[in-house]
Amino acid sequence: xxxxxxxxxxxxxxxxxxxxxxxxxxxxxxxxxxxxxxxxxxxxxxxxxxxxxxxxxxxxxxxxxxxxxxxxxxxxxxxxxxxxxxxxxxxxxxxxxxxxxxxxxxxxxxxxxxxxxxxxxxxxxxxxxxxxxxxxxxxxxxxxxxxxxxxx
Numbered sequence: 001x002x003x004x005x006x007x008x009x010x011x012x013x014x015x016x017x018x019x020x021x022x023x024x025x026x027x028x029x030x031x032x033x034x035x036x037x038x039x040x041x042x043x044x045x046x047x048x049x050x051x052x053x054x055x056x057x058x059x060x061x062x063x064x065x066x067x068x069x070x071x072x073x074x075x076x077x078x079x080x081x082x083x084x085x086x087x088x089x090x091x092x093x094x095x096x097x098x099x100x101x102x103x104x105x106x107x108x109x110x111x112x113x114x115x116x117x118x119x120x121x122x123x124x125x126x127x128x129x130x131x132x133x134x135x136x137x138x139x140x141x142x143x144x145x146x147x148x149x150x151x152x
Contacts, residue, residue: 082106082115089118096129098122 022029085104092098103119106112 078107082108082111086111086114086118089122093118093122093125096125098125098129 082104103115106115
């Protein structure tokens, strides 16, 4: 709609022209429909990509967690086995059961040093045991058997 003012001395005219909206906005509306269809398609493509990315992320994260747990279990066994071995030797030494000394190398240098010190201590205990009266060693062996039964 266009409104114009026309004045002449003594007259004042207002002129109005009416044009149908579709004549002016037809191309604009077509472009808007095209843009909205393009926006819906881009949104659908983006959502599909996000879904794929989420599935990949869950898969990769699950694999990393699984590998981490397996590595933990392997290293846990490698690190705790020497401690269990030293503990077992100490329990045997406590009841003077020192006939055999298991030698197992450890990946940790400090544990190897502890095992070497334990071996030296057990060798000295063997020597000391040979000077003990027989009835004391028998009593220790009997106590050791009782200890094993109560632990089991």
